[in-house]
Amino acid sequence: MASIGPPRVEVPLDPPPSQPVYASDARAIDRLLGTDLVSHPLRDRLKQDLAATQARWERESATSGLNAAKAEEAAASQRAEAVLERAAATPARSLVGVLAKLTIAAEWGSREPDHDAQPWPFLHGALADLVSAVTGARTIDTPTP
Structure with a gap:
């Protein structure tokens, strides 16, 4: 090649x-x-x-084998994206869960080529979860994931 x-x-x-x-x-x-x-x-x-x-x-x-490798890479990327979307949308039920979501966001974001971009859906979801865990209810102006 x-x-x-x-x-x-x-x-x-x-x-x-x-x-x-x-x-x-x-x-x-x-x-x-x-x-x-x-x-x-x-x-x-x-x-x-x-x-x-x-x-x-x-x-x-x-x-x-480049074509096969590209296909495998695309499939792995789709699986990872599905896991991330599900994790972002799944409410944390404890502070440990909130920490897990923030850790996922931070770790995944640091591996992206554009690592300066903020993973806003994760951060908004984690913030809503944190507010919920601390106060027992979501506030009106807190965005949901």
Whole structure:
């Protein structure tokens, strides 16, 4: 996979830019070269080259197990998301439960690529649970998970 790189083609531009310009889909080729009749042969050749590169990428992905790994990763992500949604919506019945929810939120959030984003549903749910555990009732202005 590393030897062939991602499926893309270099697009020759006039005048040549200081850095190579690549296209990874047919629309990008048309955007870069225009759709006039003069550029038609070049666009066709680049699209054929791109199709061949994409086909090779797909073959290598299947052979190397990348497709299977991506499918497994997506399935695991869906399972984790379902668990998180259920945990966020399940009311804690004790302060230990509130702590568990806050721990889940903090731990999960620290592993996300955008870890600065706040896990608001968890925090709102935990806050409502904490208010409920301490006062015995939810307040009117406390959002529910």
